[in-house]
Amino acid sequence: MLILVLVAGGAWLVENWREDIRDTVDAQRGIEGLRDDLEQALAARQAAEEARRHAEQQLEMKTAELAAFSGDIERQEAELLELREELAFYRRLAEGAGEDALGIRSLQLQRTGQSGVFDVVFQLYRPGLSRSVDLRWALEVEGYATGEEALSTLDTDALGLENDRLVEGFRLLRNQRARIQLPEGFEPVGLTLRASAANDEDLEPVSEWADWDRLLESTQ
Structure with missing residues (x-):
């Protein structure tokens, strides 16, 4: 009888041990399955993040390209408008449209790389094919001398001009370039160009004033 009890107890323990092993194996498989699912989810999330970053980069590139194209179109339109205005000006000039008068255009100020030294570039014109004059x-340059609060004016001689300021036989249009030198420490604020006929009293003198800083900005 005792033997039967021992055998039955042993069989029960073995069966329970097997069930525990099966439970442990099932739990381990469940953990491994969850780990695989987690790794797949992380991989999918990483792939989605990379796809999002790639899409953002593509969007930035397309936006930059669009901005560049828009800028090119605007520049081309501005250049086209300028060319049309130039063509219209030369057409009026040749046809003699408007009154017989002197004019100044394309006044520019250019740096030379030397301190206080600048090139002044401009055009003088007179519409029509009237006799030459x-x-x-x-x-003239307006500004402030070192230590001075009052505005002062530098005339042509004070600017160290070496150019011949007489334009002989002028007709229609003439391009001019002059180099000026400002005194050390002088702070310029404006530039004035004046022109007058030396042998024709009927032609009114002409002048043009321009802000110094704006002239420099327009040539940069």
Whole structure:
């Protein structure tokens, strides 16, 4: 009888041990399955993040390209408008449209790389094919001398101009370039160009004033 009890107890323990092993194996498989699912989810999330970053980069590139194209179109339209205005000006100039008068255009100020030294570039014009005249032109620079609060004016001689300021036989259009030098420490604020006929009293003198800083900005 005792033997039967021992055998039955042993069989029960073995069966319970097997069930525990099966439970442990099932739990381990469940953990491994969850770990696989987690790794797959993390991989999918990483792939989605990479796809999002790639899409953002593509969007930035397309946006930059669109901005560049828009800028090119605007620049081309501005250049086209400028060319049309130039063509219209030369057409009026050749046809003699408007009154017989002197004019100044395309006044520019260019840096030379030397301190206080600048090139002044401009055009003098007179519409039509009237007889030629001799022109005289002059430059003035307004500004502040070192330590001075009052506005002062540098005339042509004070600017160290070496150019011949007499334009002989002027007709229609003439391009001019002059180099000026400012005194050390002088702070310029404006530039004035004047032109007048030397041998024709009927032609009114002409002048043009321009802000110094704006002239420099327009040539950068």
